[in-house]
Amino acid sequence: MGRELISPELVDRCKAGDETAWRELVEATHREVYTLCLRILRDPDDAAEATQDAYLKAWKALGGFRGEAMFTTWLYRVAANTAISKHRTRARRRTHEIGIGDEVLGQIAASGSAETAATSRIEVAELERAIARLPEHYRTAVVLRDVYGLGIEEIAKQQRISATAAKVRVHRGRKKLKELVYPETTQEGE
Amino acid sequence: MSVTDLTHAEVREILPAYVRDGSDSLTVRRHLAGCSECRSELARYEDLLGALATMGSVTAEPPPSLVASLRQIPHSAGTIEQVRTHLARNRRTYLSGAAVVAAGVAGAALLRTRRQTAPA
Numbered sequence: 531m532g533r534e535l536i537s538p539e540l541v542d543r544c545k546a547g548d549e550t551a552w553r554e555l556v557e558a559t560h561r562e563v564y565t566l567c568l569r570i571l572r573d574p575d576d577a578a579e580a581t582q583d584a585y586l587k588a589w590k591a592l593g594g595f596r597g598e599a600m601f602t603t604w605l606y607r608v609a610a611n612t613a614i615s616k617h618r619t620r621a622r623r624r625t626h627e628i629g630i631g632d633e634v635l636g637q638i639a640a641s642g643s644a645e646t647a648a649t650s651r652i653e654v655a656e657l658e659r660a661i662a663r664l665p666e667h668y669r670t671a672v673v674l675r676d677v678y679g680l681g682i683e684e685i686a687k688q689q690r691i692s693a694t695a696a697k698v699r700v701h702r703g704r705k706k707l708k709e710l711v712y713p714e715t716t717q718e719g720e
Numbered sequence: 721m722s723v724t725d726l727t728h729a730e731v732r733e734i735l736p737a738y739v740r741d742g743s744d745s746l747t748v749r750r751h752l753a754g755c756s757e758c759r760s761e762l763a764r765y766e767d768l769l770g771a772l773a774t775m776g777s778v779t780a781e782p783p784p785s786l787v788a789s790l791r792q793i794p795h796s797a798g799t800i801e802q803v804r805t806h807l808a809r810n811r812r813t814y815l816s817g818a819a820v821v822a823a824g825v826a827g828a829a830l831l832r833t834r835r836q837t838a839p840a
Contacts, residue, residue, distance in 0.1 A: 547794065552793070556791050562779055565778070581790070582790065586793055589793050652767060654775065676772040697737075701736045704768070708768055
């Protein structure tokens with residue numbers, strides 16, 4: 531995620547309470563934020579609720595954004611934090627994991643397959659399916675690190691674990707994901 | 721093979737971290753230089769991380785009602801907060817109320833069943 535969708539000027543206008551600027555900001559970022567929540571929560575209703583909470587938090591905390599990181603990275607951090615909290619609450623409420631439906635997978639995979647196909651031999655839909663099959667704690671760590679570019683310290687803070695444990699989750703998550711995407715190359719005992 | 725050389729299994733255990741951050745690991749580099757199998761394995765990880773990096777721009781379309789509510793946040797933020805605070809503070813009261821209603825419904829159903837089954 532190297533590209534910045536939001537200019538510092540737009541952020542400044544939002545900070546000043548400019549509602550037109552806020553609508554522009556929402557327009558430019560809401561799909562990414564909703565998809566991030568969907569990848570963590572795997573349920574469209576929960577993802578929509580988390581997205582709304584994340585933007586509400588972002589609106590209230592905008593004054594504290596000093597421009598040290600990219601705005602979208604800051605927004606992803608807020609969204610990831612909200613989605614992870616929601617996941618924790620949901621896990622207490624429900625004992626079983628909700629499986630991501632093919633319809634949801636198709637929704638994510640449909641719009642960006644061309645861009646990804648140009649840079650990798652792995653199909654987007656196949657990768658989404660493999661990500662969905664990862665155990666929850668590995669999935670969240672890999673998605674935040676390798677899809678949204680968050681740092682290990684940040685992931686550790688959000689998942690309430692040590693940096694070493696976060697590093698281990700990313701490491702094992704990548705290994706497991708590689709095994710799912712390339713099953714024919716996985717040796718017995720790995 | 722010297723004592724500092726790594727086995728295939730050891731290298732494969734390191735690769736998930738090496739693929740992004742481990743360019744200065746001399747022992748791994750030395751093994752990779754002479755091992756085409758482990759180089760292929762590294763290429764798979766590189767491909768995987770490349771695909772993951774592009775996935776941030778692969779997005780799902782949120783429900784239109786969500787987008788509309790996000791646009792309204794400057795107007796609705798205060799109201800939403802008030803409603804949430806109110807619900808959180810009065811959660812016990814609302815839950816008790818719901819329990820009373822549920823008990824009433826169950827009681828009425830029981831009475832109706834008894835009347836229907838009672839001998840005329």
